[in-house]
Amino acid sequence: MSAQSPKQVYQEALGLLKKGALAPARQRLEAVAKVLPKEPMVHVQLGLIAQKQDRPSDAVRAFSKAHRFAPEVLKYALFLSDALLAAGRVQDAITHLRKTKQSAPKAVIVLAKLGHALQLNGDMAGAEAVLLEAIALAPDDGDLYRVLSVSHRFKDGPLLDQMTALYTKGCATKEGQWALGFALSKAMEDLKAYDRVFSYLQPANEAVRQAYPFDRSMRQSEIDALLAAWEGTEFSQTLPNSPEEKAVFVTGLPRSGTTLFEQILAAHPQTVSIGEPGFAMRRVYRLLQASDGEFAALKDVNAHLPDEVGRGYLEDVKARFKTTKVPIDKSIQTYMVLGAMAQALPQARFVIVERDPRDNLLSIYRNLFAPGTHRYAYDFDDLVFYRRTMLNVVAFWKEQLGKQMITLSYDDLVADPEQQSRALVAGAGLSWDDRCLSFYKTAQTVTSLSVAQVRKPIYQSSTAAWERYGDDVHPLLEALQKDGQI
Secondary structure, X not given: OOOOOHHHHHHHHHHHHHOOOHHHHHHHHHHHHHHOOOOHHHHHHHHHHHHHOOOHHHHHHXXXXXXXXXXXXXXXXXXXXXHHHHOOOHHHHHHHXXXXXXXXXXXXXXXXXXXXXXXXXXXXXXXXXXXXXXXXHOOOOHHHHHHHHOOOXXXXXXXXXXXXHHHHHOOOOHHHHHHHHHHHHHHHHHOOOHHHHHHHHHHHHHHHHHHXXXXXXXXXXXXXXXXXXXXXXXXOOOOOOOOOOOOEEEEOOOOOOHHHXXXXXXXXXXXXXXXXXXXXXXXXXXXXXXXXXOEOOHHHHHHXXXXXXXXXXXXXXXXXXXXXXXXXXXXHHHHXXXXXXXHHOOOOEEEEEEOXXXXXXXXXXXXXXXXXXXXXXXXXXXXXXXHHHHHHHHHHHHHHOOOOEEEEEHHHHHHOHHHHHHHHHHHOOOOOOHHHHHHHHOOOOOXXXXXXXXXXXXXXXXXXHHHHHHHHHHHHHHHHHHHOOO
């Protein structure tokens, strides 16, 4: 610590944070923490920096200290629960939230987070009980019904009457209203009232799209820049000193079936599911992307791939998941950087999951994603455009990559589970194991919107689902036809 007081150094760190200077701000806060080790706000700021720098274990440690030194501050307890979930420690998050619930039994936000964590862990009955408890305390909170809808099967009755009355009355916030709209559209699905689904679903999507508009030109510019960055690279060559460890990447659009494929592979005794950590994209972008956002040519920096991307990725996995098994990585954006990962990890395998675009895009449209993410998801034309950019990138990789990459169909898997599961396991470079056919019995923590579905055997009701909606789905079909995707 310099001649400045701890308070002055702390204020200086906050000023640096406002400018986005995370590293120097962290350095100053760590110095303050040595002098004032029991000051919770210092640890909170260190935790927030760790989150922004994608250091989830450090975030857990920092928020744990803040919570320990100020257990009465609910916000710090919630910071810790979020950090535990981000670190993949779902059971620890549940334990922590249960303790928090004991000290704050009527805190709706605690109940909501606990319900969500229980869903991720596969305890649907426990999640429903907690979420209904939250709804009893805050019946006008539209988002509680949406969280409940992830695992709840609606029937006619008081709960549905309460939801429809609230929808007519209007929630206190626009976010609550559109969340309730998604929940009611799910309820209409459960009741097989398909002619009423879009009366809730379309206004909800329009409201989210207005709040979080999608910029097609920005997306196209990113794709063009990435494709340009790959030019001149010989992807078939093995770089010197490349890691020999295996990894399997399952990638595709959201709602295409990637979680199902991931869980089949994760049932194999030699593998472990790591969910969607996003390590690969971040590693490649960190190597390629300059401060001005432009991409370097991969051929000019590929000497750094084995260490900075390959070994760096493996270190990321081991640090967060403490495993030596073959990781099954379901980060859906990985298809954008397949070539770089193929060179960085020559023993890796890549599984591209495809699905009938009518069902795939409609399924995306029927779901609400985290605020500000998947902005293309709320308009049929945007969805078709986004899928076109994905198809173009995948087509490029099909020409460049050999046996490291396979393309499989969700619809084929549903039609013939055993044959397609065997093709999946073989394509992932693994020997066959019968446990892969009963994946739903041992399903690991699932963080995607498929949290409920993958804990059941493969079923066919999700194929050709678009046919149920009649004229409501025609704008999607027309957009797909116009783009030549059907």
